[in-house]
Amino acid sequence: MTARQWSDYINPVVKSIPPSGIRRFFDLAAEMKGVISLGVGEPDFVTPWHIREACIYSLHQGHTAYTSNHGLPELREEIAKYLARKGVQYHPGREILVTVGVSEALDLALRAIICPGDEVIIPTPCYVSYMPGTLMAGGVPVTVATSMDEGFRLTAEKLEATITPKTKALLLCFPNNPTGAVMDREELLKIAQVVEQHDLLVISDEIYDQLTYTGEHTCFASLPGMRDRTILLNGFSKAYAMTGWRLGYAAAHGDFIAAMTKIHQYTMLCAPITAQMSAIEALRYGETAMRKMVEQYNRRRRLVLHGFKEIGLPCFEPGGAFYAFPYIGDTGLTAEEFAEQLLKEEKVAVIPGDVFGPGGEQCIRCSYASSVEDLTTAIKRMGRFLKKIGKH
Template sequence: MKPISKVVHEIPASGIRRFFDIVSQMKDVVSLGVGEPDFDTPWRITEACIYALEHGHTHYTSNYGLLELRKAIADYFVRTEGLEYNPENQILVTVGVSEGMDLAMRAILNPGDEVIIPEPSFVAYKPCISFAGGVPVVVCSYMENGFAVLPEQIEAAITSKTKAIWLSYPTNPTGAVAPREILQKIVDLACKHDLYIISDEIYDRLTYDGQHTCVPMLPGAYERTILLNGFSKAYAMTGWRIGYAAGNPDIIEAMMKVHQYTMMCAPITAQVAAVEAIKHGYEDSEAMIEEYGQRRRVIVKGLNDAGLKCLMPGGAFYAFPSIKDTGLSSDEFAERLLFEEKVAVVPGSAFGECGEGHIRCSYATSIDKIEMAVERIGRFVSKLK
């Protein structure tokens, strides 16, 4: 047979997949490797979906998504950020933020266009750029800067081919939150060089020390920013696959064009549930966020006590300690930790080359398990010395 697509062929297999395969063969593993909430979806949300199904909500929706949901999203942004999006043509409901990323890239990129992307960051960004014919240009963020990328680094990476800058704060896997001044300088660069900004803010609500900075709120950003967000993290709705993109009408229409021919619409079941979540799920999600905030302190103290230098993450539910002092690569560390102490973490290198020397520890798991895991990690690290 003829070979498969060159672009697809050249995308390396996910570094996480290998670990998943090993872990699923093992028993009694404490997993800090999970990138989703451990809470089940709040019952009121699930129940709203069951009710809608029983009452015949089983059909297609508008390509843009249920108008009721888009209106609720628009209201949410007015209420929380003072940010105005017209629900008729500035909001597109997607199948998770994952689809939103793909649509954004396909809507704005021509072959050879460059997208600047800070790493370590979520595993899907680079492939999405490549699938759309673009060229990812990586800039590294470092522990010394709290894992926030610096505007100078972005500026140095800008060429005549640059089309967009991709931001994602709070960040998976580092938990980094970028200071407002830094984000503003990046927005200024985007204005100066006429670049799009993709801002994946799926962890916006999971910000623990102070206010989240919503990128399109920054002066100069609104027109050129595609805001990607969704329901997975704040409302524990990962499996529902429901997200949205918001931005200026031309971009959203372009994204809708791809979406209507490839996805048609997001599942109505999840859209109905999302309406309930955004209208009435606030307290449920606040309770979960408070719990993550407490676990965050437990895991960070535990990791530091275990001898792994770890910053206090400002958001998301990941700690990203350094393992450089152990002399192991992050792959070796994660694999030996799994076999010797039955704790699953994800090697930092899975999130880009500059994640090497770190491991990602998710604290979307119960405090009891976190305490057990850091104790085992401590034992493992002391054996290495």
């Protein structure tokens, strides 16, 4: 058989989904020497020692077996305590599921609630997995573009205008990847009213909740009437620099968690026990180290904003996460052209904003989870690039 004939066996939905635009630029950068990467959203910090030590100790103690499908009871209890501090109560035995990263939690949530043809409203720009994940679950992603002028925030009016009889859920992520936008409690309350009026569900990805620099993060499930309508997703990758540990969790009404657990137990079984035991340590004793990392991110956030202003690159001020989303529309280049030329000519890797959906076409995503030295050098190179193309 030819390669073309073999491809006929592949699911048409999978065939229609493009590869990750983030990974494409990451792979390009990996092939070049001397590149400063502001591309992949990964902390440059190593997981704090006491968390790594908990992993080592667990191995010495022989903890190498499967856990419950739901995850270690001690970990679920610590997650419940953490969420209680965020203003929402969950039963650790029935309403919390430990997953292999937040990515699995998102996949489980979508597959558990979506029927073929159900619409999921997704504010954009958004994380690259949201739309493909919805499609692979049999749903229809419906995007709502936000803009720099409105702070990349979803408004209740825009949400209301997008709802149809087929709408089943709203997928939120604040603080936002890629924009760094945050939403305050009053704005989220208006969204919650629309959700309740139209009997919708909400999947709230709050992986960046600890990385909030302006105001306080509001947990969506803590809003009046939203606890049982919300599947709350979170994890340890960003705040505790534990990306490679692949550990996340979902918290929701017991019916949702039971449905998600069915899929989880047949596909993943359980999250790695060593990662779970380390996460217990992170939740119990990781606050100090985590706060130090967040302080460094905030310092870098200010450095990047100041640097972009100095080189004449307009940038919305991010209030959370560790991304800046500067506007490059005045350069005359598309976001992809800008990113490709910047990489080739100045060896700085950024991600074109259009890979994050409508609203990102004239922007680029720059992660400031890099050293101050690398960020300073990258900004100088970007300034030099802007002068080359005559835009400064």
